[in-house]
Amino acid sequence: MKALRLHREFEAIWRAPAGWRGTISSVNHSDIGRRLIIAAFVFFAIGGVLAMLIRAQLATPRSAFVGPEIYNQLFTMHGSIMMFLFAIPMFEGLAIYMLPKLLGARDLAFPRLSAYGWWCYLFGASLLILSMLLGVAPDSGWFMYTPLSSRPYSPGINSDFWLLGITFVEISAIAAAVDITVSILRVRAPSMSLDQLPLFAWYLLATALMMLLGFPPLILGSILLEIERAFDWPFFDVTRGGDSLLWQHLFWLFGHPEVYIIFLPAAGVVSTVLPVMARTPILGYRIIVAAVLSLAFLSFGLWVHHMFTVGIPHMALAFFSAASTLVAVPTGVQIFAWLGTLWAGRPQMKLPMLYLVGFFVTFVMGGLTGVMVAVVPFDWQVHDTAFVTAHLHYVLVGGFVFPMLAGAYYWLPHFTGRQRTFRLGELAFWLIFIGFHATFFLMHLAGLLGQPRRVESYPEAAGWTWINLISSVGGFVMAIGFALFAIDMALQLFLSRRSPRNPWQAGTLEWAMMTPPASYNIASLPHVRSREPAYDEPDLANALARGEGYLGTPRHSWRETLSVDLKGRIQHIIVLPGNTRLPIVTAVVTGCFFVALLLKIYWVAPFALAGVAALGWRWAWALGRQKDLGALPIGRGEHAPTHAEVDDPPGWLGSVFLLLADSTLFGSLLFGQAFLLTVAPGWPPPAIFDGSWLVILLAGAAASAAVFLPRQAGAVVEQAIWGHLLLVLTLAASQWMAPVPTGHAAAALIGVLNGYGLFHAAVALLMLFFVRARRRAGFLSAARRGEVRIALLWSDYAAATGVIVALSSQLPALLR
Known part of the structure; x- marks a missing residue:
């Protein structure tokens, strides 16, 4: 009875209003995470349709299915959607949904920031899709190389849609990275030290820090290129002291870490799901953490890996070639730790494990070809051929999509409270697995035979016809597999029977709460004693539901969670803001700024910035209080002050990491000046x-x-x-x-x-x-x-x- 009473009291505090009002005002992390995941999958479907159009064009030589202009838009939008609108938002959605549950908290550190990021992502992504519907989609490639994307060679509005839309979406990524970083470092269950963090949280922490350091160079490059296109400031114009290679450096300073930003969260899913499927603890916890941090560090020394053919000095070629090979070491450490876990355990070949096997096969093949293109002479031969396209898809689909599909089936009972009844998932897996390898394996051969990428037609005499035909058939088989996956998910969501609370007998904290979870996650916060508290304390879920942990008694209608230090010692109570429309209103005004620039209505842009500043003032003014409260009881005989009465509230640490991203952008700007001063003509x-x-x-x-x-x-x-x-x-x-x-x-x-x-x-x-x-x-x-x-x-x-x-x-x- 006590558990039911607490449930009703907490629901009254945490739940969002019903209907559209709740949709636009909710700041709950579960709501935001689910929306991001669903939206990312919708954009994945759109990108998949574009891929099928590309394969239809390449299925036969001299095809007239689409012309060069439409084809350029197709491959540009396909790459942009998959990289910016699917992969990163999918990881963000999973992180925003799962992190508080894994950490034993009630929400993230900045709920309104997560909501603002969600709306920025939705509006920015919609801007890119609108360009397709209007027939003015970006057509200079998802990498936007200059001078092809500069005004003289791309005079329309196509490139502006990409530059402004992607920058708008990147605001969402920066917001999510700040929220994830602060939440992992501060918003954890009491006594959960960093050594007791779930491995998934370590992966997310490394990824979020990489986003703070890796995304600003792309944002800066997009700003500079848009200024050049709009106002003729010659950053990339070689005739006036600029250099088109500056864009490549800024882009790949983001682009290569981006590969690992995509891979690491998926690897975190592997490290979470695989030991449960193997029915044994993960092998080498600390070694895996060291490998993750090493991989995050090394990934920033590889960007010239993509520029071996631009004419850089031989010493630089040797350095970046060695660095590109060295990065395989921490990746290999993780793979051997996973294989050792399987060897030590008793693997269950259930559907999540099936997708993990697909991951191992596909990703290892992609890693081997990655080592090949890290060797400079070989890269010179296959650069800009279908070989690189095949390698990229083996790494990204093998390293991200397969683990995410495993995670989808693993956490399905948690998301929906239902268990699998229908058996379409196995058929979907085999269609996806076979279709993928039929599509991309032979593309390695096509590249070695000289087929260039990003070209819409080829002569019959080239000898690539049968390879492209098989690849196209495989692509459509894979598409059918993904369609079956979507149907299977819908059937499980609406027609399956109820699932027990912890069907996998897993040990992480997300399984120590009701499924699907309540809006407040848990009625009281646990005192963590191990890395697998749900396994070590069988009655933990019931004890927390009865309010026997921390903050088990609602007060003042506050949304409360706890802040801890790196060792898990309680610092203060975080009183989180409630539902509000400020995030969506701020995102709309922010969008007005980008739309004004896109439509060349420049006089509107300062008013939009002033509007954002005014809303930011209102945003911050809603926090805090006008009297001191002192230390308040938090349960288990302990007391703590609220975050308003400490010197380092979450907002201070959030500012530190936001300024870290800001300083990276500033450093990239200084790098651009130094690069032009050193390399560009006319200096x-x-x-x-x-x-x-x-x-x-x-x-x-x-x-x-x-x-x-x-x-x-x-x-x-x-x-x-x-x-x-x-x-x-x-x-x-x-x-x-x-x-x-x-x-x-x-x-x-x-x-x-x-x-x-x-x-x-x-x-x-x-x-x-x-x-x-x-x-x-x-x-x-x-x-x-x-x-x-x-x-x-x-x-x-x-x-x-x-x-x-x-x-x-x-x-x-x-x-x-």
Whole structure:
């Protein structure tokens, strides 16, 4: 009876309203995760249809099924959808849905941020699909190489749809990465140290950190290319000091880590599902963690792997070839750990295990061809051929899709509360497995015989006809398999019988709650003593349902969960925000900014940014309280303060990781300047600077440094406000006095650097004014000073980058 009473009380606090109002206002992680997963699968189906159109075109020589223009749109959209609209959002959806359940928490650290990311993803993805429906889909390849995607060679709006739509979607990825990182480091069950984290959480932590470091270069590249297309600033124009290779560097600084960003979450699924299927603990927990972190680190040293044929120095070729080979070591460590687990256990050949076997076969084959293309002479021969297309699909489909399908069947009882009744899944697996290998295995041979990729037609005399025909037939067999998978999922969802709570006898915490889970996940938080608490404590689920853990008594209609340190010691209570429409409204206004740029209505864009700033103010103002509460009881005889009364609330740590991504973008911008200064023709630039520049830039450096002067208690915010006012005025004057940015890439980069510094100074100034307003309204006190620390963190960052902007802007003149 107590468990039922607690269920009703918590549901009243956590559930979303029924109907469309609940749909647009819910910030619950389970709702957001399910939506992301379903939407990602819908986009996967769209990308699959495009792939079938490609295979229909290539099935016969000199096919007239589609012309070159449509074919360019097909392969561009297929690659873009699968990489940006399916793989990353699918992993994000699974992470957002599963993480709090695996960690023994009630939600993620930033529920509204997850909801905002979901709406940004939906709107940005819809923008790309709309371009297809309007017949102006991107057609320069999913990699958007310049100068092909530059205005002279792509004069329409096609490339703009890609640049702005993908940047819009990347906001979602950054938001998810910040939320995932902070949640894993802070929002865990008490006593769950990092050494007791589920392996899946380690994989997600590494992936989220990679996203924070890997996505900003692509965002920067997209911004620079869109500015060049819209305003003729010559970042990639070789005739005016630019270089098209700068785009390739920025893209592949993202693109190769992206492969491992896709692989690692799927490998986390393997490390979670495989020991359950083998009925034995995973072999080498710490070794696997070390391999995951090593793989995440090494993946950032491989980007030139994709540029072996552009003419880089031989020493660089040797270094990146060695690094590309070395990355196979941590991958091999994981594979041998999985094989050792199977050897030590008693594997059950159930459907999830069947997909894992498909993963092993397919991914290992893709890894072997990956080692082949890491060898420079071999890569020179097969670059831009069908061999590389085959390798890419073996790695991505084998390394991501097969594990995700295994995870879908493994967690199906958790998602739906139902067990498998129909047996279409096995037939679907064999159709997918056989169809995939029939499609892509022979493409290796076609590539070795010289068939180029991204070409819509080929002569009959080339000898590729039978290979392409078999590949096309295999593609349609695989498509039938995926269709059966979708039908099987629908049947299990609506027609199957109820499932027991833990049908797999697994040990992780997601199985220690009702299935499907309640909106609050668990009625009380567990005290974790091992890596498999649900297995080690058979009555854990019932004890938590009776409120015998932490936070087992609802109060004040708060949505509560706990924050812990790295060793699992309780730090404070996190009071999470409730349902609100702010995320969708903010996403809509953000979308107005991107649509204004797309339609060339530039005067609307500043109003959209002002709207986002106003909504951000409202977003932050809804948090906090105007009185101190002190330490509150949390159960089991312990007390803790709320997050409003600590120095490092979740928002502070979230700001640290957001600024980590921001600094990566800034570092990529400085890398771009250094690259052009070193490699591009026409550098050093002509004398485009006069003496007034040095005065202005020294003033900018002084204004930035003023923020760091010794601070007195009570006056620190006022001092920072005056420093940033001076910095804003200085940077505005610098931009006004800057040389014409269309004349040379050096001037264009100075404009972007000034814009970066001005934007961050303005953001810091807005946050400082917000803190001053909060102090006057009574939201701050000696105990409630976390907001001040957050604002000063952004202030210090803006000031530091302001100094670097001042120096970097003068660098071309100093080196001339």
